[in-house]
Amino acid sequence: MTTTDDLPHSILEEYVAKADRLSAEIKLRNGDLEPAYQAFDNAIQAMERKGLALESLVPADKEFSLGFAAGNDQTGEGFWKQYKKAIRKRICNPRSPVYKKFASGGSIGAGSLIGLLLKHLGLPVEAIPIAAIVAGILSAAGLDAICIDQQSAPRKRAAKKKATI
Amino acid sequence: MSLSDVITFLRNSEYRPRSASLANYEDLLFSLSPPTVGFFNWVKAILNSEDHYFTVADQNCRWTDHTFLIDKYWQMDSKCRAEALGVVSSFVHETTHHVDHLITPYGAAFHIGSLKESLAFKTFATHLLEAPDCLSNRPLILEPPIQCSHHMQVAWRELRRFTEYMDAGQHTWITRIEEGWGKEKRLFSLMNRTLEAVTVNDFLYTVRPPGTTMYLGPVAILEARAMMHSLCWILFTLGYDHSAEEIPTHPKNPLNDELLLFMHTFYRREELRPEYRLVIDLLSGIWGQECFEDLIQNMSIQYLFSAFMLIDGLCWYALQSPPSACDVHEINKSPVARLLLAMIYFEDNVALAVSKGDKFRCESTAAMLTEMEQSSYMRERHLLPVADCLKVTLDEGKRCIFLGYDDLKVSLREHFDHLLRIQQTQMTIRLTHGYNSLLGLPQTGNPALGAHPYVSSESEARDLLQGLHAGPELTDWFTARENLLYKYSPRLEKKSLLLQHLSPV
Numbered sequence: 001m002t003t004t005d006d007l008p009h010s011i012l013e014e015y016v017a018k019a020d021r022l023s024a025e026i027k028l029r030n031g032d033l034e035p036a037y038q039a040f041d042n043a044i045q046a047m048e049r050k051g052l053a054l055e056s057l058v059p060a061d062k063e064f065s066l067g068f069a070a071g072n073d074q075t076g077e078g079f080w081k082q083y084k085k086a087i088r089k090r091i092c093n094p095r096s097p098v099y100k101k102f103a104s105g106g107s108i109g110a111g112s113l114i115g116l117l118l119k120h121l122g123l124p125v126e127a128i129p130i131a132a133i134v135a136g137i138l139s140a141a142g143l144d145a146i147c148i149d150q151q152s153a154p155r156k157r158a159a160k161k162k163a164t165i
Numbered sequence: 166m167s168l169s170d171v172i173t174f175l176r177n178s179e180y181r182p183r184s185a186s187l188a189n190y191e192d193l194l195f196s197l198s199p200p201t202v203g204f205f206n207w208v209k210a211i212l213n214s215e216d217h218y219f220t221v222a223d224q225n226c227r228w229t230d231h232t233f234l235i236d237k238y239w240q241m242d243s244k245c246r247a248e249a250l251g252v253v254s255s256f257v258h259e260t261t262h263h264v265d266h267l268i269t270p271y272g273a274a275f276h277i278g279s280l281k282e283s284l285a286f287k288t289f290a291t292h293l294l295e296a297p298d299c300l301s302n303r304p305l306i307l308e309p310p311i312q313c314s315h316h317m318q319v320a321w322r323e324l325r326r327f328t329e330y331m332d333a334g335q336h337t338w339i340t341r342i343e344e345g346w347g348k349e350k351r352l353f354s355l356m357n358r359t360l361e362a363v364t365v366n367d368f369l370y371t372v373r374p375p376g377t378t379m380y381l382g383p384v385a386i387l388e389a390r391a392m393m394h395s396l397c398w399i400l401f402t403l404g405y406d407h408s409a410e411e412i413p414t415h416p417k418n419p420l421n422d423e424l425l426l427f428m429h430t431f432y433r434r435e436e437l438r439p440e441y442r443l444v445i446d447l448l449s450g451i452w453g454q455e456c457f458e459d460l461i462q463n464m465s466i467q468y469l470f471s472a473f474m475l476i477d478g479l480c481w482y483a484l485q486s487p488p489s490a491c492d493v494h495e496i497n498k499s500p501v502a503r504l505l506l507a508m509i510y511f512e513d514n515v516a517l518a519v520s521k522g523d524k525f526r527c528e529s530t531a532a533m534l535t536e537m538e539q540s541s542y543m544r545e546r547h548l549l550p551v552a553d554c555l556k557v558t559l560d561e562g563k564r565c566i567f568l569g570y571d572d573l574k575v576s577l578r579e580h581f582d583h584l585l586r587i588q589q590t591q592m593t594i595r596l597t598h599g600y601n602s603l604l605g606l607p608q609t610g611n612p613a614l615g616a617h618p619y620v621s622s623e624s625e626a627r628d629l630l631q632g633l634h635a636g637p638e639l640t641d642w643f644t645a646r647e648n649l650l651y652k653y654s655p656r657l658e659k660k661s662l663l664l665q666h667l668s669p670v
Contacts, residue, residue: 056651056653060648062643063184067177068178071438072439122655
């Protein structure tokens with residue numbers, strides 16, 4: 001199976017419902033992504049059981065490297081931190097279909113984003129659990145959930161100050 | 166600006182072996198706490214450094230040589246001291262990776278493998294671009310669909326031959342780890358630990374702790390050396406002296422505690438890729454210790470420095486493994502086999518002395534390795550002297566340079582040419598010195614302090630210690646390689662990357 005067209009309708013419906021439920025829960029919690037992290041935890045385990053490597057879904061932004069003390073965070077939260085950074089370029093480009101969909105305004109249902117994300121990110125259809133969670137987050141929190149780099153913001157501010165060394 | 170920022174920053178700093186480039190440390194300043202910034206301002210003042218950010222030169226200051234500076238260090242609280250140790254050791258760590266990839270037969274094997282893989286990739290890409298139906302969103306490391314042409318299948322298998330070799334060192338999601346050696350399952354004891362035999366990608370015979378997903382591979386060896394160099398440099402900059410029987414140290418702060426502070430801050434087992442600690446924890450067993458931290462806690466500084474150098478030396482021995490195309494006995498070409506045999510040798514020879522209550526202290530790591538190499542144990546196992554390993558590696562490097570790489574884009578061609586020529590120069594220098602190398606086995610742990618005999622110009626020194634300059638075309642290609650081979654991505658994006666980097670020259 002390579003596209004959502006090949007997916008049995010009942011399965012697609014199941015994930016659309018899951019994405020909508022997740023979106024509603026995140027909104028109810030004022031943007032707290034804890035339910036999404038838990039969903040990622042479950043999705044990661046389920047995909048690994050099916051033999052689809054999570055690593056194969058995350059675009060690389062550099063060559064293989066040997067780090068000073070490379071981390072080993074395999075939690076749902078750790079995955080989301082890494083994944084949103086990796087797909088930022090693709091999603092936040094004004095020419096990307098996901099970006100255009102948000103730019104056109106109005107409320108966007110999580111379910112309508114699943115197929116778009118799978119196609120635009122080049123994901124295999126077996127990665128639909130991940131696409132559904134990302135759709136839920138985007139529907140609840142908008143593009144800011146991916147396009148604002150919260151980690152580098154303080155550093156950029158600091159960089160504006162004169163260096164003391 | 167706190168210790169956790171420094172940990173995050175340093176966890177993301179890295180050495181990129183394919184492009185041979187080091188991390189950029191300019192932003193590190195913004196992660197440090199104010200007292201640590203103040204401390205490094207003093208370091209910079211003492212070095213008369215005018216740079217407004219950290220450079221490789223900043224690691225060359227031995228703090229203990231300046232009473233004022235070392236006093237400032239001890240006045241800081243433990244969090245700030247951990248930050249300072251992280252800063253200096255990260256430079257030593259990444260420089261060690263770079264040096265290992267430039268002056269050893271393993272490094273030559275790595276870059277020659279990378280070159281041959283690029284050439285095979287080019288051939289495969291040519292077929293793929295001619296038959297776009299065979300291109301999908303799937304990672305190219307997966308076999309092309311059966312309906313694709315025979316030529317394409319052959320080109321893919323040739324590419325796969327090289328990626329499998331590189332992949333066994335990198336440990337990716339596609340790496341195959343099978344129990345046993347040649348299907349024969351085996352458990353055995355080494356360094357007071359139980360290990361399980363595993364075969365990686367059908368060719369790399371190695372071991373792992375039973376029930377784990379890691380294995381002893383090149384990454385574990387390289388990381389162990391980088392960590393040993395960092396720890397040796399920390400000891401040295403804080404006051405360790407090779408010749409002193411007693412180490413002058415701060416009365417309230419034993420140096421062992423500073424090493425533990427460093428380990429607990431940056432190398433906590435539960436937060437780390439498991440390969441990082443595999444060799445060091447394994448080798449701690451030779452001294453009857455459960456883990457590396459126990460070794461630090463229970464051994465005196467004089468012997469600890471020797472223990473670090475022994476671990477460093479065994480891994481250095483492992484890295485003298487020539488490229489796969491060299492006509493020598495296969496066992497020579499595997500860094501893992503070399504390390505395992507060296508461990509067995511030392512377990513038999515050193516552990517015996519330790520069990521009798523004698524403390525092991527080596528005067529020269531190179532002499533120790535030479536003695537091991539000349540032992541009947543190693544000769545009976547067909548392991549060649551280091552000079553022979555260097556010679557066959559130099560010949561293979563010369564052959565690659567002679568054959569040329571005209572099919573590749575100019576930037577990639579120049580990159581490989583430059584790298585292979587640096588390796589020729591450095592390994593030719595090494596020919597007369599055997600295992601002895603102030604760069605490979607630096608007496609203080611800091612490769613930068615041992616570089617002078619090996620460079621004849623500023624640019625050579627820069628190449629050797631600061632990494633090569635990787636232009637955007639080069640870094641883009643090596644990133645594209647990861648995405649093309651290992652990642653799902655839109656078909657059109659894959660096509661565009663192939664056209665950009667591998668279309669006919």
